[in-house]
Amino acid sequence: MDTVARAAPVNLRSDNVAGIAPEILAAIAAANAGSAPSYGADPITARLQDTFSELFETRCFVQPVATGTATNALALSLIAPPYGAIYCSDVGHVHDSECGAGEFYTGGAKIVPLPAEQGRLRPATLRAALRTAGIGHTGRVQPAALNLTQATERGTVYRPDELDALVAVARDYGLRVHMDGARFANAIAALGCAPADLTWRRGVDVLSFGATKNGAMGAEAVVVFGEELAGPLRFRARRAGQVFSKMRFISAQLEAYLQDGLWLRLARHANAMAARLAAGLSALPGIRLLHPVEVNEIFAAMPQPLIERLLAAGFGLYDRGGGEVRLVTAFSTTAAEIDAFVAAARRLA
């Protein structure tokens, strides 16, 4: 029995299929010593406030939460009234992948998807939508918020100047800005920016800071830049059932994630694996990359029979239909796995 046959075929369906990074699991175990005040009054959670403030080079408020959906929905509820409109890209996670969580948490705001290119919303598209939004007309929901995903749902990133241009439009119309950073680490790793340079320095009011996809067990954070949103956030989170009684174990994940640059090491690795995969696949006949591969997601066109053979062989991928697949690398994906995947794709083509 050869090595390839023995190993489980690599699962690239999502970065969610990966487990917990060893450092983070160790932090959970370490946090298990003794008792600790509940509901976030523990010392680890207290330290997080400083850790994030240092990381972002400004005083910010952090609410640890356990799912990305909750993080996004809480963030939106802080910046959009029930009669508000929230603009996002038409592939935005808050629009089509969260079962209406944004509508729920905001009390029924309207999420307005706008056509994106390569996953990125364009300033002109946003401006055109706002121009006809009927501001002041009581029959129309009122523009309130802009939601941007960084990295995007198509594996691309917004560069700082692109963010500036978008936020400038948002500001012209009084919108507040939310960044869905489910893959924020991958974006930072790709762009080499300071976290502040992709967020509040660009005008982002509230950030969904993801860690789960990049090695945590279940840990995200709503990060608000500015004091006045912190109070509502704490109560909205509790009311949403998002405040853990044993919060130290969520906070410990985030602490370990940020310690000694672990988050960026993990993200750089995942990005590198995606680049390796992209290089391998694009060299194969009949396979075409659909978007630039800027972080850890690959969108590719490939023959439907090949897709089916890969699935039958046990490889994990997301079949988007119409001969298109999504492949996502994680912190734990190995070069050997990538190579095995590419080899299989060559063999099964």
Place this chain on the structure above:
Amino acid sequence: MDTVARAAPVNLRSDNVAGIAPEILAAIAAANAGSAPSYGADPITARLQDTFSELFETRCFVQPVATGTATNALALSLIAPPYGAIYCSDVGHVHDSECGAGEFYTGGAKIVPLPAEQGRLRPATLRAALRTAGIGHTGRVQPAALNLTQATERGTVYRPDELDALVAVARDYGLRVHMDGARFANAIAALGCAPADLTWRRGVDVLSFGATKNGAMGAEAVVVFGEELAGPLRFRARRAGQVFSKMRFISAQLEAYLQDGLWLRLARHANAMAARLAAGLSALPGIRLLHPVEVNEIFAAMPQPLIERLLAAGFGLYDRGGGEVRLVTAFSTTAAEIDAFVAAARRLA
């Protein structure tokens, strides 16, 4: 330096201050092998459906969730329409400790607290409220659900015949029944009943099955008895940001919790520690138990100066004001800790 001085003073403020039971932490680590489908499509979550169905001796549907507040609020949203009234005891957790989560998840149902005795709602109290509830009168919210906490927020339990009497009233008025089982294990351990005998056999429609307070890191489950609620539950949970992408780690906690009777061993221990504490304290002059100690919570009257000295000495307790305290033992509380607490209370009195 003596032993008592060296050890950290015991924290009896809540069972939430305890950490993770070793078996459950080990299960999280064990679940970390390899990749797994996300959002509950993993094998551990699949097995849970059978495990719970076997435990409850009936086919049931289980939604793993991470906080008790979310569990309760999801459960209520399944059985009360927005124009509904949910009856509970006036010390009910859903009424006064969840920041309005029940109102949020149900879309604004009214939670109606009724006077309880020793934490228990009485059938006559419920019947009197329902009799004047204005059924059919459009100005009034319509009776929809009964919420019972088992064990109660005062450390007492409902016996099966007490549940029968309450549910009979509920059924007379068409109410569905939710049991908040944040300390369900403690109640089962105290009563020695089969889980079925405290739930669906008594007419409970949906159960919040708690594990966090009794040794999990953050794992609860909404258990619905009957198929028709399962569909809405899955979508409501997702929309609430309560479906974990790496759900295997929540499910693994629940699996370990139920394996080989761990949950009852842990609960029996916590209950025994509470009994030991109750015996120790009630022997002291000036201290009086306020409620029967049936599970792992003690409510006691003690001189305010004693309360303050205990707190100053570093002991964890919940000062309820007016010379009353709550003390809660956990799966991890030791007999030595209890003895040290009683000794300190004697010394500081």
Place this chain on the structure above:
Amino acid sequence: MDTVARAAPVNLRSDNVAGIAPEILAAIAAANAGSAPSYGADPITARLQDTFSELFETRCFVQPVATGTATNALALSLIAPPYGAIYCSDVGHVHDSECGAGEFYTGGAKIVPLPAEQGRLRPATLRAALRTAGIGHTGRVQPAALNLTQATERGTVYRPDELDALVAVARDYGLRVHMDGARFANAIAALGCAPADLTWRRGVDVLSFGATKNGAMGAEAVVVFGEELAGPLRFRARRAGQVFSKMRFISAQLEAYLQDGLWLRLARHANAMAARLAAGLSALPGIRLLHPVEVNEIFAAMPQPLIERLLAAGFGLYDRGGGEVRLVTAFSTTAAEIDAFVAAARRLA
């Protein structure tokens, strides 16, 4: 056949059973000339802003609405967040007579009833509730608003100094104040105050200004004192389906209501009829007034057989059970009707 037998027996069940005052019906007809811009852009609605601002001696914003329930719920939605607590008396209309409208419009805030005396909430009662409300504790809904009904649901009024004392407590805890003025005219008529003296000068932030019970067909107004609530109000009203396309016909009712003091003439008459009724009934053996009769509502204890005989004879009254009735006079109630009612009560006793 004598006169008493010929006339329809008087209906004192509610002031809602009365019709439209002739001046108001005439105003509807007059407003029917020609076309007018819709959704509140018409000249009559525009004039209302000035009329109310003059009446209240301050710049205020007025949203005409058609039901008292909508008025109250909109008002509360402006001053309480979803995680807020709204304090009211335990006989408060917003608590027990609006099918949860307040919960609906606020997105699930909790309405907290406090024991009232003669329908009036007492400052000490409010203060005691606020003291234990758990401000800052995320498990508890956060005190946000005080709701007062003027005149109260028991036919009494708050005097200016009583309002001052209540609002002082509210301000100590940062609450905003809503006055449910479904019978505001009756209170003004009873107290002889300027409208400003019972509202913003006392610290009221938003007023439900009722007209329907006092002679309109269906016209109420949310009156906000202060600019910053006007914007949200307009959109919340539209979204609630409360902005009439042909709003001129609602506004015309309000305009006629206020013209030449009609509203106070009508209210004084209703109050006088109640006083006449109270005098007549309290002279009868076996009948006892339960509350001071300060406006147009009478609460009386009378023998249950008498209640039933009055109902059987066709008189309209509200049988509250337990030998208690509510009787309400309206702008259109005549002295002859009152006398006939008293005579019947004497005869049937």
Place this chain on the structure above:
Amino acid sequence: MDTVARAAPVNLRSDNVAGIAPEILAAIAAANAGSAPSYGADPITARLQDTFSELFETRCFVQPVATGTATNALALSLIAPPYGAIYCSDVGHVHDSECGAGEFYTGGAKIVPLPAEQGRLRPATLRAALRTAGIGHTGRVQPAALNLTQATERGTVYRPDELDALVAVARDYGLRVHMDGARFANAIAALGCAPADLTWRRGVDVLSFGATKNGAMGAEAVVVFGEELAGPLRFRARRAGQVFSKMRFISAQLEAYLQDGLWLRLARHANAMAARLAAGLSALPGIRLLHPVEVNEIFAAMPQPLIERLLAAGFGLYDRGGGEVRLVTAFSTTAAEIDAFVAAARRLA
């Protein structure tokens, strides 16, 4: 001074700018005799149940409401859960003209606009959307309801066979069907169908039956076909502040509207005026009708300078931008007014 100059220029901005039909105003006045039970317990409202049941040739339940927005939002709340998707045309009133009322009343359901042709949604469009809706996928809101506007927002109508084809798709996917009949009378008048033939016989579950645009002061009705929706409707309406205390005056409008075919006479007239206007305008150079004129709305392209000159001359029209206008005739529009408008357009071109 000539006649044209003397008369107020005709207002064709909307049918909402018209007043009250004399028969309906008379009915309000007639309903003002004596007292009547409140909140819909009056005899006029009781009679309405029979009147509508007869009109629709089936037992139905009718809730009188005062605005079209409320009618639609209530209807949707009966057939879509908070996690549901409601499909409509991209010019659907529920999508873009009601400030998110549908989202509010349903508790946050998602309204999904689909591209329409001439205002009409096509079965293939609906089927394509449903095919990729992710049914059963918890990340996606679940298809629940189809909203159709009859007559459409572009002045066209759905013929019975078109409704059959759409409803067939809806049924394949388990959707319930809501018809927004703000201009239902105009559609019935245009098609010459029985009301049943455009509603429940086609599979419509709930109808917004409009009267305001066609001569009422403010009266609409939610009509549900089938008993099980009636209960929730009554409570949802009350909770929404949509149940009038003096409901007889809303019901009287509806009764008069239906009496002796008034509703169809008024609608036929409005339709005829639109046809006259369409004929007149389409004969003018530079003016082009954008959609078939099937009821009482005209969409036309005309030179922007002409639009501005008409507005400056005092004519009411809705300038949609881009050289397009909407013109709406009402029950009260006269042939002379139409002719004056056409003459002005010719003169000012």
